[in-house]
């Protein structure tokens with residue numbers, strides 16, 4: 331499945347979960363659906379912020395819908411965090427609805443303004459390779475708790491981060507890559523500076 335098809339498929343899966351949440355009556359059912367939704371949204375955020383958006387930036391430049399999109403990801407994550415904290419409370423229902431509204435708005439813009447541009451800019455084989463990387467990263471993210479990356483991303487958002495790519499350390503942690511070690515020791519300050527250049 332190519333990158334655009336994969337992202338759209340995941341958007342529809344999120345739509346279906348939101349629909350199920352709206353129809354659910356029991357609190358435990360609502361909570362289970364929310365936890366599934368939160369995990370999928372955090373994993374979707376990871377594949378877009380770490381892989382897809384940077385690829386778009388390289389292909390299209392810092393276009394406005396992309397920069398707006400990454401800012402919206404931060405707001406969506408804050409909404410996930412708030413709803414997660416409100417589980418079992420009266421505010422849980424409306425905080426999940428606020429989250430769903432933000433996601434709906436974001437997905438509409440992404441599908442109308444970003445995805446068609448990248449489909450024009452990349453050929454099929456490149457989109458297919460990108461799709462494979464996205465799926466791999468999504469699966470890795472879904473196999474761990476969503477709360478740790480959510481907190482880490484929120485700390486970056488609060489710190490004013492607006493770039494589409496995460497810092498090298500966070501990216502390495504997220505993908506399970508180890509930073510290069512020299513002689514079994516941690517990299518020296520000079521080595522770190524060289525790497526940062």
Ligand SMILES: [Fe+2]
Nearest residue numbers: 337374378440
């Ligand atoms: Fe998306």
Ligand SMILES: [Fe+2]
Nearest residue numbers: 378399436440
């Ligand atoms: Fe997005």
